[in-house]
Amino acid sequence: MADEKSREEKTPVEEASEQAEKKSPNVIVRIKETVLPFIEKGKEDVRAAQDYKKSQVWKSVFRHQLDETPRNRALAVLTNVFLHLHPAKVNRDAVRFRFTWGMGGISFYLFFVLTITGVFLMFYYHPSKGQAFQDIQFLENDVPFGGLLRNMHRWAAHLMIITVWLHMLRVFLTGSYKTPREFNWMVGVILLVLTMLLSFTGYLLPDDQLGFWAVTVGTNMARATPLLGHEGPFGPELGMTPFNDVRFALLGGSIVDANALLRSYIWHCIAIPLILSVFLAVHFWRVRKDGSISGPSPAVLESELKKVRK
Amino acid sequence: MRKFGIFLLTIVSIGLWVACGGGAESEAPADTAAPAAEAARRVDPATAASLQGKVNYSGQAPQLARLRMGADPTCDKQHSEPVYAQDLLVNDNGTLENAFVWVKSGLEGYAFDAPTGQVTLDQQGCVYLPHVLGLRTGQELRILNSDPTTHNVNPTPANNRDWNESQGPNAPEKIKTFARQEVMIPVKCNVHPWMKAYIGVVDHPFFAVTGKDGAYELKGLPPGTYTVEAWHEKLGPMEQQVTVAASETKTVEFSFGG
Amino acid sequence: MDWAQLWEIVSLPDNVPIVALMLLVPFFMWYGLRQSFATDRMIARLEADSKLAKDHHRKFEPYRKGWDQKVHVWPYLLRIELLAAVVVTLILMVWSITLDAPLEEPANPNLTMNPAKAPWYFLGLQEMLVYFDPWIAGVVMPTLIILGLMVIPYADKNPLGNGYYTYKQRKFAILAFCFGFIVLWLAMIFIGTFIRGPGWIWFWPGETWDHHRLVFEVNRDLPEILGITQQPWVGIFGALATGLYAWAAGWVCHRFLVWNDFNKEIYARMTLTHYLIYQFFMITMLSLPVKMVLRLVFRIKYVWVTPWFNV
């Protein structure tokens, strides 16, 4: 087909020469000289286009072939920014749901969902008394998919807490916190706490009775902080009053009010998520560094347990 | 909570989402097709029946109050002999004059030709002539004042427009109509308190006012069962049930006690 | 039996997660333990015959020679992750479409909700308020719980059962953890959600939550019962009582620690610090159920009364 193409290319030239003969010969020559090189270049492009996989563009994007070779499979993970959290290969039984319960992954996925829905919600929400409540109604009644968005955010939050707990349970049952993963377990605990705080700070934002009293109850405990709460042991002795104790610091006031709303908003939307994602990074990184997920590793027998020398 | 129920079910069976589709359905509009009103029947002259009879009075003919027109000499002047109230005129044959007989019910669903012609109510010698008269709804009532004095015509209806217009001597006649059935509408003249008249407004042609013979006749009634009422200003209304066959002539007597 | 009431509580949108939790946790407990037992059985077999132990791949999952020990993440892991993501999204979608997130009356500081409850995942703490003063239930306990969780890896000196389900090899650890997580934490949440009605009164499931209900409860302090009313004796007595408890609990925990040879083995690996940390957290943890019993059964409010704090 290549020559066919070239024929097409030629024809105009021939015509041109035919016409030229009627006029002056040197014109034809000039035309030929000018046109032919371009044709040559054109041919090159066509050839290149025929096996695109060698093209510069292609190579720049795809680093490896797609055919099912072990190498490619490994590369698929390693060369992908999103997947490279994973090692190229994992323990054969670690891919069993039975072992991992997938709770860690799901929690992360939920965090991801929450971030997205949360960002959308922020478009429609003002953290100010009165307005806040109206905004929620606005979401429900006006915003396309607003209700769905809000529901999803809330339910995902609840679900995340559950999955995080289950994740912890699983990790404990498989004894995965043991050497060398002690530190990562600690990070995990911190993440657990942060998750609950994240959910708790979000509770107040609709500014309805439910959230208001939940938060009131929640923060009232802070009154009793030993030393730092005005109702806690030795608090008064240290000059703690409702207006300078730890609860005041949490709420930005002595009662749950506009300031409290604003604070929990900031905590909920900026501070905690940031902190959490930092720890998240550490968590994942450690998972990789401590030799991927813990197992299932071969069972060790009691008999193989070497005695400690006294 | 409805939704929540769905939620639980959803967990049980996915197929249910279809059912949920019906979730927000709004109740279907009620059947708008109203029953077509059947065309109004018309009276068939061929089968038309008629009612007739007398309105009897068993009591003594009372001594009627004399009307004292002293208040307005012009009235007095017109009468050589004394004028008496007309509120209970008993004829020699023991019947009542000025009783109003009409078909009270049984004609529902019939349509009749629009009323034609006028009924006249004259004010003469400070008395209404006639004293009792029948009128069809929408029929024209022609009111004259043949007195050299001013009257005012003041009907006091219960269910019709009420008006009260004065009519000077040889003033132009008044043409009035009544839109709704009403038996009876008292008419009076505030200037001459003794003046009284009663107008029976009926939405069909079957009514009559008894005269000197105390007889009445209702012609051209379609066969059927009717409530016929005889009304008298003093003795009040009296009803009777009557059934007439096609082109039958039935006699219905009313008799008021003394 | 007031079904309407029961439904009202269970179907409260915010309580749905707890209902789910009540189903999920038992399931996963069973799901995990079942594997633990399988492993244990396998271990038992291997312990029995050392020859088998030599060339056994040491997992209960079926395995043949020549199957590769490691598999590629792509596609074998990723496909599962993808599946999980899809399923979770699906669940979320259905859940969000069918059940609206609660939105109650606008906040009104003058109108107290009764009962006013914290978010469900903190209800454990709120329930704890019944048994301890706020400063313990609301501040000390949570802190200790977090710390306790953190120190687990260091307090647990058992080298076995690292990275595989097993019960036999970690009896004690697992029992302790389940006690803390399920019996204490989750049970408290359950009580706080479903049992505690208006006025934080105890309503059995299916009992009508009556705002007017009154219950007669005198809660007295332990010293009072024993007729000690004078400070400082009350304080001193309390200190003694608490100390006594600590000693008793410590002793029990110790017995557990040296239950059998294997446990002794582990005990041997502990330094004093380990031991003390272990004892401290165990004793504190046990204090909760003990106090619950004292409070609910014996109607005892405080054990240790001082001018500054009460326990």
Place this chain on the structure above:
Amino acid sequence: MVQRLKSWWKSLSKLEDQPVPERDPIVNSSLAIPLALSSLLLMLSLVWAFYEEGWGLRPWRVYQDEFQELFVSALEKKKPVSREEEQAILASSGYQELLARLRQAEESRQSDLQSLEQQEQQIRQRLAILTRPFTTARSEIQAKRYEVETASASSRESLARQLDELRQRNYRIEFPDGPQDYTFGELEEEFNALKAEQGHVQQRKVELLRAPARLQRQLNEYVNNRLAGLTEVQLDGLIGEARGQGIYIRQIHNPEINLVDRCESCHLGIREPVTLTADEMGGRRVFVSHPRPELLALHDPETFGCSPCHNGNGVGTVSVTKAHGKYKHWLWPLFAKENFEAGCLQCHQNDRHLRYADTLTAGKDLFQYRGCMGCHPRDGFDTEPRETREVQKQITDLFAEKQAEQLKAERLLNLGDRAATNEEANQLYADAQAVTLDVAAIDARVDQLRVRADELLLEVKKPGPNLKEVRMKLRPEWIPRWIENPQAFRPDTKMPQFRLSPEDVQAVSAFIWQSGVEGPLDRQPQGNAERGRQIVESRGCLGCHSVGEGEQQHGGNFAANLSRVGEKANYDYLVRWVHAPRRRTLPYCPVHARDITPEDYAGQGLPFRFDLEYNRCPLGDHSLQVQNQNVMPSLRLTEQEARDIASYLMTQRHADAQYAPVPFIEDQALFDRGRFLVRHHGCAGCHEIAGLEDEGKIGTDLTLEGSKPIERLDFALLTHDAKKEGWYNHKGFFENKLRNPAVYDQGKIKEPLERLRMPNFHLSKEDIDRLTTFLLGSQESVVPEQYHFNPSDQRADVQAGWVVVKKYNCMGCHEFYAGQPTSLVDLPQYQGDGREKLPPNLIGEGARVNPNWLARFLENPALSREDVHRNGVRPYLDLRMPSFDLSAGEVQKLVKFFQALSRQPLPYLPVPQEPLTDRELVLARGLFTSQAAPCLRCHATGDPRTDQTKTAPNFALVSERLKPDWTRRWIVHPEIISPGTAMPSGLFREEAARWVFALGRVPGLESYPGDHADLVVRYMFQFTPQEQRRLTGR
């Protein structure tokens, strides 16, 4: 089966025993199916989400679709009707005439119009050709001029020269009628000239077309004014509109009251200019148009929206329940149908009577008449006692202030005496003087307040009778029977049934009896019962009272039913009561807080006399309460009439009525117990009781009851039934409470004194709805102050006036607005002819009468001190306008009220009537006396012989009673001022812009150029007694 289960369980529990497959399950197993399946489901859930977004959560879309169809079809149905109407109108002579005039006008102008148009045409042409070259030239020149102006001195003149050249340059314009040459100047002139001419022509055109245009407008108005509904064209317009309507949220937004209402997204018919009934809209109540468009006209929805009146969640659109706020967490659910008038109270707190809100007003009436206000404080009800307290306080405060001021003045004067310079001294003296002036002002204020205080003594009324008089008034054995269950004795009585044990009843009766006062009561001879009956039936008692029982019961329900008075009352007292209902046995002194006895008077050497004149306390310089605190007025009856009535009432009894003897009633031992109970149950809220005059109200303040948090309404043990049965809301609470006030004690174990105290009023369903409506509406308003109806103009007088009107039940006899029912109008004796025996209706009273006269009349309806047993204005009526002993304040309120109702200015300055010339006098007299003029036939002339037969007021009253302008309107068009009046219309007819006597000829009147109606009016207003005598020929 069991086997299978076993094996399955085994496989679950014993993982390791499963057979090892040949090929590696992990590598070879496929997740394709679960993946495919779950993603499919995910897709489905997405579809579902879209469905919910599109329809499920947006029901209004469905509604709007539906509405469009129904609406269009409904309009189509209306079309033929309006077509017919329209045809009729088009055919009518009036229209045709207008049309003809229009045509004629148009034709007559045709030719001029054409010529004008031609001119305009030409001008336009020339302009078209001229404009472009002109503008180009102009801009070029302007540019050049600028250059010149800004040029440097050197280059200036050369440029200037160029400019001149430009100006001088010749422009050749090619007009159709040959070319023409211009310089720029000429060009400019030409251009402006043309422009001017164009304007001129257009102007002429407009003038030419003005007349036809006006006719056209008249033509349209003619149709629109006569058409009931819309024209066919308009209907078509609506249809087109409806068809074109997109589907979107209809929203009313008023940031001022931060209101967002989307109600109309579903209720689309509400504001349509045609009435849409449910049947027309396929039985869908959602789509009907607002049943009270006149209300919408008053309250523009664009400002007020819907939810302020109707409640509900205006923002909600996701579901009917949500939008109507009928769910647990919405605080302001939609008012139920029977209560929706509650919304009016959002802004109309101060309207005692509210038009269009009959239920609500009835609720307020009940609250007042049934004595709810006796126990429950509520803004706007029973204000007098509070005001009394305030007045007293102010007086004392002012005294204090006065003393302070006086001292200050004193001090200033002293300073002045000791001042250094005269200037200073004078300054100080001046200041002192200023201060003393203040003191004077204070004195004035105090005097006013004192007057007010006395007025208040008159104004304070109690819903129930004065119990101090029981000993003289009642038979003792009747009392316990009554207290035990009033409804049993008198089914519709306002006295409620209290929760008293038999012992309690005895105690209370004993206390009441023993606390009563004794006083002189002269024995009365028997009267004529039959005459008494006639008087009761005819004199106006039935305006408030009813007589007869069950079916026979007729008359007003404002006051007691008189059917069994005979069983309870003491004849002698009854006579006194009927004759002077406000007469007290002993005056009460608010300062000494006790009744003043004859001894007290004797002690001061004063005669024992007290009434409205003699109302000072013998023991000190302050006013006494000299009247019973009940609203019953005096009908100015003669002693004899009083006896007759009393005798008649004594016959009103059940023959078989048995009363057990009541020995306990004199039992001193019961006194304290009784007193305690009486206070506990708040009897003093409605009754005057010796020793309990200053008791406070025992009930909760209901001013804001409607917005109490539901948690604060104590459903007690019924809470859960209420929740289950769906009446756990304010409406439910009120309704149940009113139906049975003890309901929330159900199942509770309480001490008698702990129990709910509210007595049972045995209210009917309607009354419960009314009161519920009133209570529901008693909320904290959601709209800001400036939206509330607190007018600063005359309308405020109307508000104030209604309170008085309601207080004395004027509406029992008089009609205040068209169609208002009165107690009398339905009575048999006022049918037909009897109608003329009814009291005058007071519509437009303010426009009719001279306010100063009205004030005098209200003070003394007999308009005479001597001959009091009569009507001042209408002696011919059997009914008698009673004397209410209104306080000056109340009289003022009423007068203002009437003036305001008919928008009459106050104070009233009558327009002086131009005196009649002799000729006019003769003419007018002639007219009056002429045969044709019926005036004197009906109108009283003050001649006792004829007056009894007369049916209209005396002309002698006209000049002081009426307003001339009204009188003129009246004699010309009585029927439009007072429909159904006996005054005949058509006395005058309009003739060349003046009114002419229409009833026959009166000698000399034809030649009289002036307005006959005016003549008559002027005559009447200069009517003198002599003149009257002259007329009646005496």
